[in-house]
Amino acid sequence: MPRRRIGFWYRFAAVICKPPLVVLIKRDWRGMEHIPAEGGFITVVNHNSHVDPFAYAHYQYNTGRVPRFLAKSGLFKKGFVGAAMRGTGQIPVYRESTDALSAFRAAIDAVERGECVAFYPEGTLTRDPDGWPMTGKTGAARVALQTKCPVVPVAQWGANELLPPYAKKPNLLPRKTHRVLAGPPVDLSRFYDREMTPELLKETTEVIMAAITRLLEDIRGEKAPEKPYDPRRERIEQRRRTQAQSGRERTQAPAGKEQESGT
Template structure:
């Protein structure tokens, strides 16, 4: 299979989500040409609002390459939400799993079948005070090294103006949802290396740097030299 068909459930989700997105938000989309037309690939996306999955999803849907996102397994137990997640082929993540390779096996299989798998490497809303991407978790690096598929960095900005992290919804005045997809991250230097924790961390840092570079372009300001690490803030060592 070279690419996943959009299918009924994704079209239903789009029919529900797109009209209010089009009505309530302006759009500034860039880099659609960097989304592969065929074959499996990975997108790595920053996370600064509970609304940004809709912003990114709208952008990605309009490229014709629908994403499969990794979602907390507990969400699949919520009746309507779970039905939509299963119908659109999203991937449950069992965070209690002690085997990282097995935890991401479904993602590897999907990429190898020619699908797009989307990662939020931060795994939660950013805690950075200025909403820059935090230090990422290594799942995206693990899948990238196992598949050698293109990794497309995606930066987004604007959903946070409507719904800040842990804040209240502010739809007016009308906000602009900005999304940019960059060219594939060059990870060729890491292929063939053992996926040790240090190597996975370095690959993750390269991916997060690419996301930050494109977010800097969207925001018109330089990204911080050092990414926010919530573990250090809590006094937890790596």
């Protein structure tokens, strides 16, 4: 299947974005041979900085297979931003859809047209305190199982040193290095032609996230935590801690009042 031309809008964006990226960060890019030369595929990438979509897009742009990122459908509707999103071929996600697969219909269509769709499977910036990938959401797994396309895991590190997660000011000096490592496609064949249950999607997503994490271990030269950070589990634990603290305060309050009345 022929791949889509890069087009005016993507080249225009590259002209604007590449010069500051070249100035601000050095590059240590590996694994470009794993980016398919033809046909539709998915890349699944860890997310640890508001800068890394631009830095990663620069990496993949240089392979000749530009990534089409997923974004909220509302961004495509009006003004210059909407024109740029449409012109660069970014992928709208229809979160208002009641059918989870329909929410990713545009991504499925793009893969079937021979495009590369870039997923941040964590869904947001990692909240792991040490920057490791969190548990993933199932969107990439849904598209992968529906299309049976190659799923290329990619790890990146360094943009987060330029602009840490949730930071407001960049750390410009010393000049940071953006490290990217793409690996061979994840083997998901054992999940094909099975009912797309929540359990299957969860298992598929865990396999995808494990592949990304192994690549990041290679980049960082250290082991990731045995269990990935799970925001939902952390919220539950935080709620329990808050409730336990409130309970202790309620049980201690009467004793304190009695002491005050006896003085």
